[in-house]
Amino acid sequence: MEKPRVAFFDFTGCGGCQLQVINLEENLLKLLEVVDVVSFREATKEHSDDYGIAFVEGSITRRSDEARLKGIRTNAKVLVSLGSCATLGGINSLKNSQPEEYVRKFVYGDKASQYETYPARPVKAVVPVDFEIPGCPINRKEFATVVKALLLGKRPEIPNYPVCVECKMAGNICVFEKRMTCMGPVTRAGCGACCVTEGSFCWGCRGFVNNPNVDSQREILAKHGLTVQDVLKKFLLYTGFSEVAK
Numbered sequence: 001m002e003k004p005r006v007a008f009f010d011f012t013g014c015g016g017c018q019l020q021v022i023n024l025e026e027n028l029l030k031l032l033e034v035v036d037v038v039s040f041r042e043a044t045k046e047h048s049d050d051y052g053i054a055f056v057e058g059s060i061t062r063r064s065d066e067a068r069l070k071g072i073r074t075n076a077k078v079l080v081s082l083g084s085c086a087t088l089g090g091i092n093s094l095k096n097s098q099p100e101e102y103v104r105k106f107v108y109g110d111k112a113s114q115y116e117t118y119p120a121r122p123v124k125a126v127v128p129v130d131f132e133i134p135g136c137p138i139n140r141k142e143f144a145t146v147v148k149a150l151l152l153g154k155r156p157e158i159p160n161y162p163v164c165v166e167c168k169m170a171g172n173i174c175v176f177e178k179r180m181t182c183m184g185p186v187t188r189a190g191c192g193a194c195c196v197t198e199g200s201f202c203w204g205c206r207g208f209v210n211n212p213n214v215d216s217q218r219e220i221l222a223k224h225g226l227t228v229q230d231v232l233k234k235f236l237l238y239t240g241f242s243e244v245a246k
């Protein structure tokens with residue numbers, strides 16, 4: 001039986017989500033037993049436009065990106081966005097809150113007029129997306145689980161509860177008790193609250209849960225002398241394109 005043909009594509013991002021796929025190690029070999037990877041710039045020079053599943057990393061930051069993305073959408077039966085840049089607009093959407101000319105000059109200096117740019121947006125703002133794998137970078141175990149589900153014809157399940165649930169399960173002391181702030185109460189779980197476990201706090205890289213309990217988050221913040229605006233400014237790092245953050 002012919003194996004499903006899979007392709008990876010990148011737009012504006014750091015390549016870290018694709019690297020997570022390469023870092024699957026022994027699971028990568030298992031993956032290669034069941035799919036044919038026909039395009040993957042970080043791993044092979046091969047390229048074919050004949051594929052069924054397209055994984056897309058990176059946000060869309062130039063009008064000219066749209067035609068390429070639409071071509072990928074036309075070729076693929078299933079399109080999966082990989083990581084915060086592709087699912088949320090991610091870190092690239094930081095520029096959306098700054099004047100475009102300022103951003104262009106800041107990055108390209110006196111060559112600014114030679115470079116095309118527009119407000120960063122997620123893949124789903126340009127073409128329909130079938131599934132999304134959140135995170136900056138993606139969690140490679142979650143990637144493997146999603147691929148398995150797709151190959152079995154099942155709908156992949158991504159958690160729709162907040163990071164706080166996993167944080168409690170990990171036995172962490174809440175960082176609000178240490179006078180830090182955290183996006184955990186409104187951020188989609190699935191990472192095991194790894195940033196808190198490692199001594200930091202949640203920056204919101206997996207995006208908001210569906211219907212985030214903003215009132216509850218507001219109450220927690222108020223208890224610690226902060227407003228939602230205080231914290232959202234800090235956390236626009238990933239969610240600058242999101243309606244919830246506006």
Ligand code: SF4
Nearest residue numbers: 013016083084085136
């Ligand atoms: S989501 Fe993070 S790791 Fe993935 S491409 Fe964007 S910046 Fe890189």
Ligand code: SF4
Nearest residue numbers: 164167174175182184
């Ligand atoms: S607010 Fe942050 S530190 Fe506190 S429980 Fe939730 S995820 Fe953990």
Ligand code: SF4
Nearest residue numbers: 191195202203204205
């Ligand atoms: S704890 Fe928050 S910032 Fe860290 S990986 Fe999880 S969702 Fe992302």
